[in-house]
Amino acid sequence: MAELANVSVATVSYVLSGKDRPVAAETRQRVLDAARQLGYTPNQAARSLRKRRTQRVCLVLSSFGGVPADVRLATDLHEMADARGYSVVTLSVYDEARAQAAVEVLRGGIADGALIHVVGDHLAHDLLAGLAATGLPMVVLGNESGLKGCDLVRTPEAEACAEAVEHLLQTGRRRIAYMAHRFEVYRDKPMGRLLGYTTALDRHGVKERIVTGGADDRVAAYQTATELLSSPDRPDAIFAASDRAAISAIWAARDLGLSVPGDVAVVGVGNIDEGLISNPQLSTVGPLRHDYTDVVRLLFDRLQAEEPPPAREIVRSWTFVRRGSS
Amino acid sequence: MAELANVSVATVSYVLSGKDRPVAAETRQRVLDAARQLGYTPNQAARSLRKRRTQRVCLVLSSFGGVPADVRLATDLHEMADARGYSVVTLSVYDEARAQAAVEVLRGGIADGALIHVVGDHLAHDLLAGLAATGLPMVVLGNESGLKGCDLVRTPEAEACAEAVEHLLQTGRRRIAYMAHRFEVYRDKPMGRLLGYTTALDRHGVKERIVTGGADDRVAAYQTATELLSSPDRPDAIFAASDRAAISAIWAARDLGLSVPGDVAVVGVGNIDEGLISNPQLSTVGPLRHDYTDVVRLLFDRLQAEEPPPAREIVRSWTFVRRGSS
């Protein structure tokens, strides 16, 4: 490369990395021509080794096709990364092995910072804490507590879900089933959405708990809802841990000849757009606006800060949105 | 690190990378202890610079939350990567800018190989060809032709879709609408799914073409289907470019008081599981089994080959699956 253009490697580096060092127009052109002719692209490993920065950020998600809101998160991240000259790579963490691998990759220095949104318990708290202790700039979405050295974005899910369940109680529902994500069921004590459910029932002195799995995918949700609603003492409301599951529940109810919300009310979580086209429209719990620019900004602030800024925390606002299904 | 364990960097390298060089048990333990105490992880940039391999593969997708089948593709890739000691990073390509960026990152050497599944036209053929010319081992899913130096996985979408539309014609449908992905509409000539649609109509001498957008997301599909079905000369069949859009179309029909398939038949593409719980069950076009292990194996064969193997090609088998909606 350098010899083809008949210049030193330093010159090549300067023109390709667009630094301010003055380079004769003619020389620059020669370099550019040679680069194009050879299809030359600087080796990023060498570059980051030298610069001690990768100009990359890493997005860590539970899985592709998981939470629909992740699409927005990813878009917002890509957009800001672009604007600031960073690339984005994504790691998928859908089980413990993947969590381990992801942390290893991050520790190996694949990126200058990470935006981490892993639902469930795959990414153990210790792993996360160990990663943060590395000094890697990171922003964690979740309800982890006691994470030092990184920014936290938490969502008051429990409160908002309790509100939804209280609404069900106040409109006369008494047998309220909760369709949970798998990881919630295997937890020692209820948290988040499930906690909201139990809290609301506690407050109203309702003893009965009907907790099933099935919220993880649409088909499982349909089957679970069908079972629930086929039983002789069927619930008069289903609170599902995801909107997708809730919509499946609506289908199941209708296929059984039950009316929604007449015979059974349905409420989901997430406030996805699809809730607007279901019939009836889906009552849900979630953010009113899906916008993660503030979250993403936390990361880039941290990346571009001279020294580690104090840990900040954003609390995302979640509310109960009543629509036709309840 | 080296000094804490009181050994040379070479020794550290040997014990941590698990090479066969003999190391005294006591020395090894000292290194391991020091590594854990410091939370030391070898820098991957330096390692790949030296070894000229990253031990990473890259998955390139259109977008997270895009095609449901990508979840399986990702799982299969992760699994085999794990087994062979590779990590997986993912790049998301949902527009031209992202395509450009992704290719740049790949050229920069982020991974030893790439599995590329980008639907639509974002990833221009030239970019792909340029990347392949780099010598980067890659497997491309799509119907690109004339790509040298990489393995191709193609899907006879057009044929399978034509079969579906012929089925609609044979069961008496005459006004068949096609709900397209955005990128299909803006193409100069029909390809893939749209081509299947036009081909079938041509064969049967049907002149009328009803092509709309809306297949990209559920809400848009619902709205588009509602418009189509509200018109005085409404179609008697809707062929949607995705199952998700097709399911939205079923909802739209039902919400308008139309029966499916009585008043309007609906057929989708993709054969996603959700089609089994829709009411009626969704007729669709797609693979009977979602399994990408053979595709993934192509990549690792290529990675572990001494010299570039001949370009191979896999043709995935797609069929029309008739269910209740048509």
Add this chain to the structure above:
DNA sequence: CTGTTAGCGCATTCAG
């Protein structure tokens, strides 16, 4: 304006 040089952190000879 451009070339020379010294590492970045690691894996790998080659000596000991």
Add this chain to the structure above:
DNA sequence: CTGAATGCGCTAACAG
């Protein structure tokens, strides 16, 4: 069995 020396491809500082 272990340490010292070399260089992977690049950038930044310093000479010219």
